[in-house]
Amino acid sequence: MNGGLRRVLAGREAPVAGALLVVLAVTTAVNPRFLSDQGRFDLLVAIAITGLMAVGQTFVLVMRHVDLSVGSVLGLSAFMAGSAVRGDTGGPLVLALLVGVVVGVLAGLVNGALVAFLRLPALVVTLGTLYVFQGVQALLTGGTRINADQLPSSVVGFGVTGFLGVPWLMWVCLLAAALGGVFLRTRRSGRDLYAVGSNPPAAELVGIPVARRTLLAYMVSGACAGGAGVLFLARFGGVDSNAGIGYELPVVAACVVGGVNIFGGSGTVLGALLGAMLLKTMGVSLSALSVPEFWQQAINGLLLLVAITADRVVLLRRERAARVEAARHRREQADAEPAPPAAGAESPGHEGATTTEVVR
Amino acid sequence: MSRVLSWDRSVFVLLVVTVAVGAVVDPDFAGGSNLGFVLQDIGEIMLIALPMTFLIMTGEIDLSVASTAALAGCVLGWAWQASGSMAVAVLAAVGTGVVCGAVNGFLVTRLGLGSLAVTIGTLGLYRGLCYALLGDTTVADFPAGWTNLGFSSIPGTPLPYVTPLLVVLAIVFGVVLHLTRTGRWVFAVGQSVEAARFAGIPVARLKFRLFVVTGAVAGLAGVVYDLRFASARPDGALGFELAVIASVLFGGVSIFGGVGTMWGVVSAVLFLGSVRSLLQLQGVPGNALTIITGGLLLASVVIPVVAQRWSAFRERRGRALAAAAP
Numbered sequence: 001m002n003g004g005l006r007r008v009l010a011g012r013e014a015p016v017a018g019a020l021l022v023v024l025a026v027t028t029a030v031n032p033r034f035l036s037d038q039g040r041f042d043l044l045v046a047i048a049i050t051g052l053m054a055v056g057q058t059f060v061l062v063m064r065h066v067d068l069s070v071g072s073v074l075g076l077s078a079f080m081a082g083s084a085v086r087g088d089t090g091g092p093l094v095l096a097l098l099v100g101v102v103v104g105v106l107a108g109l110v111n112g113a114l115v116a117f118l119r120l121p122a123l124v125v126t127l128g129t130l131y132v133f134q135g136v137q138a139l140l141t142g143g144t145r146i147n148a149d150q151l152p153s154s155v156v157g158f159g160v161t162g163f164l165g166v167p168w169l170m171w172v173c174l175l176a177a178a179l180g181g182v183f184l185r186t187r188r189s190g191r192d193l194y195a196v197g198s199n200p201p202a203a204e205l206v207g208i209p210v211a212r213r214t215l216l217a218y219m220v221s222g223a224c225a226g227g228a229g230v231l232f233l234a235r236f237g238g239v240d241s242n243a244g245i246g247y248e249l250p251v252v253a254a255c256v257v258g259g260v261n262i263f264g265g266s267g268t269v270l271g272a273l274l275g276a277m278l279l280k281t282m283g284v285s286l287s288a289l290s291v292p293e294f295w296q297q298a299i300n301g302l303l304l305l306v307a308i309t310a311d312r313v314v315l316l317r318r319e320r321a322a323r324v325e326a327a328r329h330r331r332e333q334a335d336a337e338p339a340p341p342a343a344g345a346e347s348p349g350h351e352g353a354t355t356t357e358v359v360r
Numbered sequence: 361m362s363r364v365l366s367w368d369r370s371v372f373v374l375l376v377v378t379v380a381v382g383a384v385v386d387p388d389f390a391g392g393s394n395l396g397f398v399l400q401d402i403g404e405i406m407l408i409a410l411p412m413t414f415l416i417m418t419g420e421i422d423l424s425v426a427s428t429a430a431l432a433g434c435v436l437g438w439a440w441q442a443s444g445s446m447a448v449a450v451l452a453a454v455g456t457g458v459v460c461g462a463v464n465g466f467l468v469t470r471l472g473l474g475s476l477a478v479t480i481g482t483l484g485l486y487r488g489l490c491y492a493l494l495g496d497t498t499v500a501d502f503p504a505g506w507t508n509l510g511f512s513s514i515p516g517t518p519l520p521y522v523t524p525l526l527v528v529l530a531i532v533f534g535v536v537l538h539l540t541r542t543g544r545w546v547f548a549v550g551q552s553v554e555a556a557r558f559a560g561i562p563v564a565r566l567k568f569r570l571f572v573v574t575g576a577v578a579g580l581a582g583v584v585y586d587l588r589f590a591s592a593r594p595d596g597a598l599g600f601e602l603a604v605i606a607s608v609l610f611g612g613v614s615i616f617g618g619v620g621t622m623w624g625v626v627s628a629v630l631f632l633g634s635v636r637s638l639l640q641l642q643g644v645p646g647n648a649l650t651i652i653t654g655g656l657l658l659a660s661v662v663i664p665v666v667a668q669r670w671s672a673f674r675e676r677r678g679r680a681l682a683a684a685a686p
Contacts, residue, residue, distance in 0.1 A: 114658070120661045120665065121661070123615055127605065128606075128655070129658070130602065131650040131651065131655075132651050133654075135648050138645060139645075142645070143647075250484075253481070256477050295488060297484045298491075301480075301484025301485030301488060304477065304481035305478065308474070308477050308481070309473065
């Protein structure tokens, strides 16, 4: 029990959740309307889109890759989903979601195939597809836009209604986070993603199908971005050719603030979701505190820097502690059995070295 | 890719072919006024791509350059209004770039943080400071003598005033990268940080200085941007960071560092600018042009890999055939 509690507190989720609570408490104290029914609803709607994309991005980041194309995928999927259901009769919401997710998965397949099979650097590939998908969307829309009056009420209503006081958009995000979180934590193929991210060559050597897992991660990221496109369509009741432009870096920022290591190997979906919540809440609370909204970006950037600096400090401390521990161990062993020093002293020394290696 | 047709040479050939085809297809394209327009259009991207090449060659990256340029642009407007002297304002703007770069460099080289994460953070931070400085307003009362530098041409030529700046800086950066000790250090660090450190190269100091130079040039690009649009605005240069990085990578610089040439990058920026201009003249909508940028960027990484696999396959097959037929 005590160990479990300590583990929770030592993790990266607790401080982010704590910071989130502090922001909520302070803002509510100053402006009680912040967490009124409407205020809460608006806040959750604002979180849902970034949150969903952050869930998908986590899959890619823990593998030491990155998906910069998510903003363009969002725009493309929003437009395709909107086109599928617009018109006089109007398609059902399910169709929009289906189209959106399929578009996302296909986009993820392209990214994943390039990264996994051609072994190309993820940053370059997804920067390229960012532009390609954005251009495809621009060609398809041809400068037109889809407005709320062209969309069926089921889609528009999806963006403004909720269940149990939580917007439907947020339920989608939470469902994806729950599925993604359980998968990454408990499934063997989920653990594989962390193994690949910690040490790609070693993962290959122990027989993890690295290419297949990479493809899977990109398809999940694509699916989430595609789903986020439908959420975007529902939230704003329409889409134009600028949808999703510039969304990619805030999503990565949300993951990193939530403790997902940009060099792979660690981080959770819950953390990424909390990171997205913290960044979005910060923005909304600034306007509730009547601080000019443009401080939001500066504060979000600062938060990201604080988060990675804190991670680094913790890491260096742990490394030092591990070194001290290893040295102590070595000394004790040497004292205990001075006769064969080679074998006895070797193994803890090795352990110390391995810790530093993994940690770096 | 064979040695004769390395990637940077291919880009240069592509540039020449594009300009030649463009001149045949569309007489407007090769006209002087369009040439001036292209140079003006790529000015800021080209400026920032020069130091970015150095950074990527050492295995680092700076995503905050567009925000740095915007912040420098806002400082230019603010300092002009505060001091009434453009010379002071320009100095303040470039100084802002230096400070921004130094902050990035400090976080990366002193605290040992990853440059990708750091500069995503400072991207937001610097952009936020733009709004903090100017709010939602724009400064548009720069003296006409200065803004003329931004959008008129050098008398007697179709070239914009930014041309000499681009040429001089491109030559300086090219010479430093390929002909000086600092340049060799950059290659060495990009190939292997460990080896470079053992060889006595001051890796941290080198990287710190590269971040500072990148910030300074981004600040300069912010000034150029402001003069071109005759206004300082907090949302200036939005999204330029990815365009710059795409150009550098398309120019044959490896994202893993250690490989690349300055003239490959310069050719890439000019080529992308010419293609965009040519297609725009043919009436292709602006947003659709991003397909070209993205497709070319992908091609620049896909083609070498596919070519390499193809030749490996042929070699294998050749050996197998030779073994089968005694």
